[in-house]
Amino acid sequence: MIKIEGLSKRFGSLDVLHDISMEINKGDVVAIIGPSGSGKSTLLRCMNLLETPTKGSILIKGEDITKPKTNILTVRQNIGMVFQHFNLFPHMTVLQNMTYAPMKVKGISKEVAEQKGIELLTRVGLREKVDAYPGKLSGGQKQRVAIARSLAMEPEIMLFDEPTSALDPEMVKEVLQVIQSLAHTGITMALVTHEMAFAREVADRICFLDGGRLVEDAKPAEFFQNPKSERAKQFLDKMI
């Protein structure tokens, strides 16, 4: 589904990603982990061209999205993204947040968009919040709305960039449960996270970055029990 080859990214004189190659199969969940500043978010943001790679290619279903002719908006329609900060529209109700993009971008009727929106809000346990404004929701609830809103576009790929990092600890679990409920339902998922237990339990693969390099790409059991690199060992010693 996603094939990254020789990806490098430089900001000014700072080399942030070095020659990264990895593949994510359809329906798989890949957790991207590593120390702060190792380039995890940048790698994720390259996958939907929120950052433009300096070198290399990113094939989505065989099509290289780094080519100049790529229609970025079409690419992003198929790739949902959930950020650390929820980015909901504050002046819209929860349901309006849900229906805005499907109506505007996909031309779906209000009635159908609302029906789908309510269905998805029910799925994330927030049916009763349809008419609430984001300002009245907890952080965990806002993030669940943000996830449901991404799903409303029916993406084949979902990218999660530290979706629980801005939450109070008691809200982390409810958001992780929602993400876990999406895993292995057919959506291809890449997740940048510091939640090691979650990565171990839910991911099919762990990609460990250090200093902008993909140092390990392994199954969770292998990675957590028997990390190959000294850097991963040190990292896990600190995290677990």
Ligand SMILES: Nc1ncnc2c1ncn2[C@@H]1O[C@H](COP(=O)(O)OP(=O)(O)OP(=O)(O)O)[C@@H](O)[C@H]1O
């Ligand atoms: N837009 C930008 N302009 C300049 N430098 C940037 C930009 N975005 C990221 N960087 C730098 O690139 C490096 C990698 O950042 P990135 O956010 O990808 O790391 P990360 O592994 O996700 O870190 P964290 O876990 O702390 O979020 C950092 O040194 C950061 O300061």
